[in-house]
Amino acid sequence: MVTSSPAHAAPPLQSYKIDPDQISVSGLSSGGYMAVQMQVAYASRIMGAGVLAAGPYLCADGNVLYATTRCLNSGVSFLPSPDYFQELTEELSDAGRIDPTADMAGDRVWLFSGGADDVVLTPVVDRLRAFYESFVDAGNVVYLRGQIPEAQHAMITDDYGKPCGFEGGAYINDCDFDAAGALLKHIYGALQPPVEAPAAHLKLFDQSVFSGTDSLAAEGFIYVPSDCESGNALCRLHVAFHGCRQNRNVLGDEYARHAGYNEWAEANDVVVLYPQTESATVNECWDWWGYTDAGVEYNYATRSGLQMAAVRALIGRVAGEPQSSYCGADSNAAHAAAGRAYTQIGWWFWTYYYASGSDYYLGALGSTSTMLKERRPGYWEPVLSCP
Known part of the structure; x- marks a missing residue:
């Protein structure tokens, strides 16, 4: 069990030699929604x-009622068409928010x-496939639909957890199938066997x-293979998002240790980052319906979320990207162009400016000069x- 205490605070997150073209994500349930958003x-x-x-991306439409009905296991027949989610995504892309x-x-x-799985029904995942097929080359999308008939709502492993059809507990089930290995092999191609x-x-x-x-916890987990720790290898980076009720506050390091990623990571020089939600969040879930938003439409699912x-x-730190410490004055329009701010169209088609990360309202004029300081990466x- 990995532990720390106030007297022995967790160490800073380190940087490693990461191939910038080999960064991927995955997740279960709310973690799956978060992986899609990222x-x-x-x-x-x-x-x-x-x-x-x-x-699909934006399934909840910023509405907790939709999140707990049509995007899970009731009212699924009321899910909008794939075109609806495609158009929303294109609008956010055209606005520069993603x-x-x-x-x-x-x-x-x-x-x-x-x-x-009776928590997130298969028709919901069907809609995710349709969403991806609007944007991703068809041959690059693999969908295992009901191929394990007894598999409940859980992270699926080949040798750890509750019986395959069990719902609850740690939501890690032994179904004699290695989901972590299967997804990593599809994402990265041929891999060495796990060790x-x-x-x-x-x-x-x-x-x-x-x-x-x-709403992120004070501490997270990271798995670092030997050759990545020593700097002898150019490594890949994979971000694994836990689901609801699976963070450190609930499970300790059980998800990070037993979800199935680390054995593949050790054999194939993959650093695995396990971000953790704060215990005060709704059921320790990731935000895929807008509980962190400050009244800014769809902000939770954009780069400013x-x-x-x-x-x-976190990804930038692990990958060794230069860390900004920007502080300076510029027009709101210039801040938005540089990613320090973002825009939203409001009443009478006015363009409103907000500081990225903090969502502070900066005004409705692009020419207005505002002084912004980056408090931490991505937060102005x-x-x-x-100074």
Whole structure:
């Protein structure tokens, strides 16, 4: 069990030699929705996704009622057509709030729906497949639809967890099928067989510098293979999102240790990042319906979303990207062009400006000069002066 205490705070997140073209994501349930959001919003950076038991991008439409009905297991017949989600995505892309949708074309996508899953029904995952087929080359999308008839709502493994048809507990079930290995092989191609994952290679890190009040926990997990730790290899990076009720507060390190990723990671030089939600969030879920939004439509699913920007900053640190410490004055339009701010069309088609990450309202004029300071990667606030 990986532990820390206030007297022994988790160490800072380190950087490694990461191939920038080999960064991918995956997740179960709310983590699956989060993986979809990350892959779509950062399509120029994320090259693949593995999704278990989740629906299309913007499925909840920023509405908790939709999140708990049509996107799970009731009212599924009221899900909008694939065209609806495609058009919403294109609108956000055209507004510059997510990366160009064309960047998804060559991505690798692996989808799974258990035959007995009664939490997220198969028609919801069907709609996710239809969504991806609007943007991703058809041959790059693999969908395992009900191929394990007894599989319930869980992370599916070949040798760990509750019986395959069990619902609850840690939501990790032994179905004699290695979902983590299957999705990693589809995303990255041929891989070496899994090997033992040394317990000490799974580490805690200080997540607080990236999360602030963004509903992320103070600490996260990262698995670092031997050759990635030593710097002897150019490594891949995979971000694995836990589902609801699976964060460290509930399971300790059980999900990070037993979901099935680390053995493949050790054999194939894949650093695995396990971001963690805060215990105060709704059922420890990732935000895929807007509970972190400050009244800004769809913000939770864009590059300016609080959790989105925080996880993107984690990726940047692990990949060794230059860390900005910007503080300066410029026009709102210039801030938006540089990604420090974003826009939203409001009443009478006015363009409103907001600081990225913090969502502070900056005004309705692009020519207005505002001084912004980057408090942490991806999070800007207006200030009166710069040091």
